[in-house]
Amino acid sequence: MGLSVRNVTLVYNAPGGGVLPALGPVTFQIESGSFVSLVGPSGCGKSTLIRILAGLQEPTRGEAFLGDIPISGPSSRVGLMFQDSNLMPWRTVQDNIALPLELGGISKQERYAAVENLLPTLGLSDFGLAYPGELSGGMAQRVAIGRVLIQKPEVLLLDEPFGALDALTREQISVDLLEVWAQYRQTVLMVTHDINEAVLLSDRVLVMSQRPGQIIADIPVTLERPRCLEDIYSDVFGKTAQQVRAAIGR
Amino acid sequence: MQQSTLSTILNPIERDAGAQKLWVRRFIPALVMLMLLLFWQIVTMLEIYPAFIIPPPIDVAEKFYAVLLDGRLWLHTQATLSAVLSGLGVGVTLGLVLGYLIAKHPLLEDSLAPVIISLQSTPIVAYAPLLVIWFGSGPTSKVITSALIVFFPTLMNTVVGIRNVPRPLHDLMRALRASRWQTFTKLEVPAAMPVLIGGLKISATLAVIGAVVGEFISANAGLGFLITLARSQYDTALVIVAVITLAIIARILYWLVTLLERHVLAWQSRARTI
Ligand SMILES: Nc1ncnc2c1ncn2[C@@H]1O[C@H](COP(=O)(O)OP(=O)(O)OP(=O)(O)O)[C@@H](O)[C@H]1O
Ligand SMILES: [Mg+2]
Numbered sequence: 001m002g003l004s005v006r007n008v009t010l011v012y013n014a015p016g017g018g019v020l021p022a023l024g025p026v027t028f029q030i031e032s033g034s035f036v037s038l039v040g041p042s043g044c045g046k047s048t049l050i051r052i053l054a055g056l057q058e059p060t061r062g063e064a065f066l067g068d069i070p071i072s073g074p075s076s077r078v079g080l081m082f083q084d085s086n087l088m089p090w091r092t093v094q095d096n097i098a099l100p101l102e103l104g105g106i107s108k109q110e111r112y113a114a115v116e117n118l119l120p121t122l123g124l125s126d127f128g129l130a131y132p133g134e135l136s137g138g139m140a141q142r143v144a145i146g147r148v149l150i151q152k153p154e155v156l157l158l159d160e161p162f163g164a165l166d167a168l169t170r171e172q173i174s175v176d177l178l179e180v181w182a183q184y185r186q187t188v189l190m191v192t193h194d195i196n197e198a199v200l201l202s203d204r205v206l207v208m209s210q211r212p213g214q215i216i217a218d219i220p221v222t223l224e225r226p227r228c229l230e231d232i233y234s235d236v237f238g239k240t241a242q243q244v245r246a247a248i249g250r
Numbered sequence: 251m252q253q254s255t256l257s258t259i260l261n262p263i264e265r266d267a268g269a270q271k272l273w274v275r276r277f278i279p280a281l282v283m284l285m286l287l288l289f290w291q292i293v294t295m296l297e298i299y300p301a302f303i304i305p306p307p308i309d310v311a312e313k314f315y316a317v318l319l320d321g322r323l324w325l326h327t328q329a330t331l332s333a334v335l336s337g338l339g340v341g342v343t344l345g346l347v348l349g350y351l352i353a354k355h356p357l358l359e360d361s362l363a364p365v366i367i368s369l370q371s372t373p374i375v376a377y378a379p380l381l382v383i384w385f386g387s388g389p390t391s392k393v394i395t396s397a398l399i400v401f402f403p404t405l406m407n408t409v410v411g412i413r414n415v416p417r418p419l420h421d422l423m424r425a426l427r428a429s430r431w432q433t434f435t436k437l438e439v440p441a442a443m444p445v446l447i448g449g450l451k452i453s454a455t456l457a458v459i460g461a462v463v464g465e466f467i468s469a470n471a472g473l474g475f476l477i478t479l480a481r482s483q484y485d486t487a488l489v490i491v492a493v494i495t496l497a498i499i500a501r502i503l504y505w506l507v508t509l510l511e512r513h514v515l516a517w518q519s520r521a522r523t524i
Contacts, residue, residue, distance in 0.1 A: 054425055056424055056425060073427075074424055074425045074427050078425075080422075080425045082418050082422070084418070086416075086418045086419060086422055088419065088437070088440070088441075089517060089518075090440045090441075090443070090515075090517045090518075091440075091517075092517075099426065102436075103423075103426050103427070103432055103436070131517045133517070133518075151426075
């Protein structure tokens, strides 16, 4: 299931009466099963674009499509991950992960069975009954990943999913994510500030301009898969990262 | 008593710390109480004031025992307690419902805010006589004064609690296509719970004040009535007995809410202690 966006523009009402063009017009397409990153200056409309694709917000003009169906609201085929883990502090890890199933009316037994299967993959085997307040930032982020994966979404929208983490944890989790993706091959659109992360994970890197953001570069990453952290030192990696950096600076 | 209440409010984290220190925490307040009692006894023994102004603690204890035996204490406690509990029930329920509606509908807030603010800033003792005129000197007027005094803080806390539910969590629920009811039960209620329980703690104590204010003005039963009656008979020991009983009621209510809090907000204390 691919994603596409045609002439999407979003204009906010500015405080004080005027209008504030936040995004676009943007047009691009993401083929089913590919991993695409989106980078751009702060405030250029990346989160806005993600919210439009998640069906949380309607574009002022233009249209967004999931496969070839226009997006008119949130879909169960789409998993959305927020900048911070966005967990419910009053729910245990297993109940946080199971939330999407619970809302879908799936029985407790089935829910917990599904969570049980997922916990080892997330490296959270012994933490099913812990509360978010008892977790490290990295672990909380894994719970958030679990909450998205349990829906078995065909499309993943990730808005700076690792923004709140330190560099080391971040590297580890992005490699974990890469493994999950290699297994399920979802269509992924990930917003990030980290050029290395973007290049290491993606098939393509989209670069956005200053607000109102437009796509100013679409850079393919030709690194072979499966990839690992050491690929950072390769020639292809260096050149691609350089290209992205140059595009942002333009 | 005061000390443990304060420490519960100020640092709930430390409450469970160090078992060997626990007896010290219990022992020292008890000692302070005992010394105050002793001081009280000595002052009365010096006979600076007549007994109808400051009766000796022994007299008070005897009076306590006497009214406990002849059933008067229980009779009046029952009257006050039922007014307090009904008032608390009615006030909290109305505060929760209206607070939720106001939190969700800004238009409602705009239209109700002036009324609520002016009612809230008028001292209840000032308009309680009106309530007695309208609703009689029976139990109804006490339930109403108690409910009114509880209503406003509950309302405010509900509005704050519901408004402060993090927006990203609302987005999450929308993205997961939760129904309105699911959003209410699985997000808004638990997210607002700490604030709501905080409000309930205050309300539990206020409810007692509300009922007693009503009883002071006009009543034929209740601890507030007993205080008025005893005072008119210069039975100061009985006044003190009634006051202590009220303090105990308020304290027990507060303690019940604390139990509820520990149960409902277990996730908070667990997350904090680790
Ligand atoms: N609800 C809103 N109302 C009005 N303006 C908004 C709203 N949300 C965002 N904006 C404006 O829209 C622009 C784009 O915001 P957006 O959050 O999409 O940026 P972003 O690219 O995600 O930034 P960052 O990298 O800092 O997260 C910003 O200039 C912001 O001020
Ligand atoms: Mg953003």
